[in-house]
Amino acid sequence: MEIRKVAVIGAGVMGAGIAAHVSNAGIPVVLLDIVPEAAGNRNAIAEGAVQKMLKAQPAPFMHKRNARLVTTGNIEDNLDLLADCDWIIEAVIEKLDIKQALYEKIDAVRKPGSVVSSNTSTIPLRDLVDGMPQAFAADFIITHFFNPPRYMRLLEVTTGDRTRPEAASVIADFCDRSLGKGVVHCKDTPGFIANRIGIFWIQVAILEAMQLGLSVEEADAVMGKPLGIPKTGVFGLSDLVGIDLMPHLMESMQRTLPKEDPFLEKSTIPELVSRMIAEGYTGRKGKGGFYRINRTEGRKVKESIDLVTGEYSPSGKASLESLDASRLGGLPALVMHPDRGGQYARRVLAQVLGYAASLVPEIADDIVAVDQAMKLGYAWKFGPFELIDKLGAENFVQLLEEQGIKVPGLLEKAAGQSFYRTQEGRLQYLDIQGRYQDVLRPEGVLLLSDIKRSTEPLAQNGSAALWDIGDGVVCLEYTSKMNAMDPDILALMREAVDIVKRGYKALVLHNEGENYSVGANLGLLLFAANIGTWDQIEEMVEAGQESYRALKYAPFPVVGAPSGMALGGGCETLLHCDAIQAHAETYIGLVEVGVGLVPGWGGCKEMLQRWISNKRRPGGPMPAVIKCFETISTATVAKSAAEAKDSLFFRADDGISMNRDRLLADAKARALALAEDYQPPEPIEISLPGPTAKAAMKMAVDGVRLAGKATRHDVVVSMRLAELLSGGDTDITEMLSEEDLLRLEREAFMDLVRNPDTLDRMEHMLETGKPLRN
């Protein structure tokens, strides 16, 4: 069965978000909610939800036009809309009777074989289908999305005894391929996997911090980076998700968990937390939480709560010897340290990881599911079992014994070995019988990390590596910090061209970093500028231009496969590719003006070429130049791969993969398709309007300046960009070659990089992560 149409019932935050995300996959979706009391518009709730989502940030829609795929309605008048839906998702209030009443209505109209799922996080599946007909129960599953549905990759899927296997597999496959989710199969137990462990972790981490007398900054610093957990740690995370959620979650856990579950001993809400909720300190959505921003006296001061007194005072940087130790010695050094940070890590890890180890196979069939759930649902870099491996299973057993915690059976099996190992290049995990099994990837998933485990790179330096990914395709991976482009990457790029030319069919640019590339190595550039090595900077600009050009004109196809941010110099690599296969969550843009520069690695050249040859926008070079100017001078960043096509960062026929894990395989297929009868592109030859266009852009800039929206240096940078994009001292009768355009870029770049205001911008960006408005 194929999923061609979907319905979501319940247009709250979750339901509406799920509907939006289904539309992101290009699938029509019906969104229904109840008829509000005394309302003229009977669809007001669902319609309002869509309107609200069109304005929300981060945006639930990958492109505004996707909203048109959402049909809104209400459950009294529009149930007939469900008749042709292949999948109906229930996301209404967590009340069993309401849900079941709804199911009866759904069952009356849905087509046979359609799948019904609930997004519940607190009601067991067996209760939901209790008393429902067999035909319904056979088609019923739980699909537990995480908030926000577009961005959180975890989807927990639970089936019941009566569910027919295909109902789950069809939805899992759809969610994997079309919605890009990491699907994890869970047992029908409270909180499934991620929240069962995650909420226990939050609760234990809060209680232990209070008991050991840590400040919230200290607790978050220990719970964050050293453990591979986002730097919000535990208190920052609570502020983010809402502190008032805690009592609800606790109450539901208390109601549904077996009486002997260790969770229950830890489920008391601390008095301070109750008081905070009562006073409206529910986190970022309220008056503040464990942290708050104090805006008195016209200044913004970040403050933290004192866990003993409940008073706020300005936040400080956590300074603990154990944290210093962890920077060098990693997690083991932190856990071994005698100070309160080390003690805290020991107590929390022993309880949480020990708890996780005790839950397999109760909540999941294997440890891989548990690790996946925590990584995708809580953004942990390492799952609980991977963390245990980092500490050493043997040491961890000892730690549990020290803390007086019962050692789970699974852990006893792991003693003397590890939960994961690499065997003949294959990743294996320990199953519940204590035997190693291969970690299997779904069909069509190709991970660079798996390839790296089993082969040696074709070439490698400090910032990049080249991998044979099979079938004659080579992958260029960046390995520098933040995948920033630097001379080493450029060098390996040129080497890649030689290597592929000699014995391969195609090249793919891809990596598994959080971001494809955040741009050129700004620190290196700033340092070089500070010591006035202008000739070396110019050489670096030229080297980038040459390397990217070599990719473009190589006698084989090059496919860019980005995910996450692709900014500045990273964006420019993609502009030189023959085709793009992008992860849907790709954020691309030429943001150089933010640091007082212009794109200098062929970005302006490629954008000009794209807009000038854009068939949908005729009218010669002038509108094209203006369009490029608008895009680059405002540092426009597309908020999705779909949006990137609007600004021509991607071409109309470039591919989009919803699932990140499938990106490399898709890109490889694309590259192989292009490799048949491949011809490199023709060199660019365009004409530009010259000073007349510059004058037009100057008027625009002056207008923005007068409106108070451009700073002094904005004007300088914009005008230098305008001169470059208009072709410098040229006119429409003159043909400009690729070399001419690159020279114009270089000249503008070198002018600006010598400007002290530009250097101030770069320094500010590096030190604060924010643009300087000078």
Place this chain on the structure above:
Amino acid sequence: MANYTTPLRDMRFVYNELLDAEAIRALPGCEEVTPDLVDAILEEAGRFCEERLFPLNRSGDEEGCHFEDGRVTTPAGLKEAYRDFNEMGWGALAADPEYGGQGLPNVISMMVEEIMCSTNFAFGLYPGLTHGAYNALVARASEELKQAYLPNMVSGQWSGSMCLTEPQCGTDLGLIRTRAEPQADGSYRLTGSKMFITAGEHDLSENIIHLVLARTPDAPKGIKGISLFLVPKIAVNDDGSLGEPNGVSCGSIEHKMGINASATCVINFDQARGFLVGRLNKGMEAMFIMMNTERLAVGIQGLGIGEASYQGAVAYARERLQGRALGGAKSPDKPADSLLVHPDVRRMLLTQRAYVEGNRALAAWVASELDHSKRNPDPRRRQEAEDFVALMTPIVKAFMTDTGSEVANLGVQVFGGHGYIREHGMEQYIRDARIAQIYEGTNGIQAMDLVGRKMPAHMGRYLRRFFHPVRDYLESKENDFTLHAFLLPLAKAFGRLQKATAHLAQRGLKNPDEMGASATDYLRLFALVALGYLWMRMADIGQQKREQDPIFYQAKVDTARFYFEKILPQSSALFASIMAGSRSMMKFNDEAF
């Protein structure tokens, strides 16, 4: 005999012709600092130092300080000189008029300091320490403490000392043990023992104001738990009069290699009453404010000694007749030619001269930027100047004291055996100069400060304040053929410095030993390029003004040429050494040492 004449002509040249004197005069509070006033100050200072301090230099060294029953007596004559020095206001030159100072720019007061160091280095330390303590108090002390202590310190009636070192800690101040117990009235009681305290006890002033680093009972461990306290030797009553002794005593004085007229003391604090300066546990920060000015001042000590040694050597070389010129007698009427005819003697004299005059220009450049950093109304200009001073401070301190010693050594060499005996005073310069390479942070520490802190700060922003002006200057002179003899070698040396800088910045990230191993070479390379830049500019001026005063300006051009041909090429060797990295030293077997 050693002799000394204040180098007024060169000082005027540096101040009026090399620096932008008008820009200094445009600074708030400097409106009256006209060339005439500067001349008058330097002349007067020169006269006083030549007449009163210089004659005490050797006698003070011979006699040394005396210690008896906890009392320290300075050598004969110092007390009177100190009294007159203060009466004439020499100790108050750069101090704020609010506390009785004259508010002159640092660039002037540092020239006066040079004269003092040339004529009597050991004497200069007494007012020098007072000035250092003054700087820390101005920057960090409460208004109450400032009003109570600063006027008497500026007038010299009270002097100052800085009490950092303890027996177990010199460079590593995190190990400090002296304790400060908080009292109900907000003051503290300090107990502990400090050593190597310059001017810690003496008979020149009626009270001594000690600035003491100590830790309070619940302070964090290490350097983050150090606070700064003001502890007077004699308690000061509320009405400003002197009260009872305050539990501060001198345990002994050191017997040293040089600066014998300066008392270097063990100071014991026994429940001495003290007052917090600045914030609790932020003592190092307060101390660094003072240390930065002090480090510049120490660099000037190297310069002062160098000038004195050079003058002694030149006079001797001119008079002393020995041997004949290699190419035939120059003074056939005399029994022998003067030392001046010998190439190797000329090499020594010109090396001394090139360093001394180059260092004077460097010190003045940094001092004038110090003035901009404090007084310039444009915040951006202030920031730039502050960056520059931060960058150049370790260079001034280490390079100018290293070359100070080298120059003093050459001075003795020119004298031959007569330099080695005490009679001519030349060996005293070596002994006196030596300490400047050690105190206020050894020169090795200065080099680490340069590569470890100043270089990476704000991704190289401090460096910009040096590299850009030099780069711009080189670019501006690209087509000036009269300067090509200087332009090309300087551009090359500058290129080496750029490469070494980029290299160290990158390598150091991966392996800190790489930075440590090359730090001293790097600092020297940096300084040689800085001097090269200044010498080229001085030669530039010299060429343009040659007609006005041929001897002076031609000598500038010629010294510059000597520097470019005989000294700057060292940059090439230093570069090679830096690029060779740390292996040869770090791989060496510890056991084999």
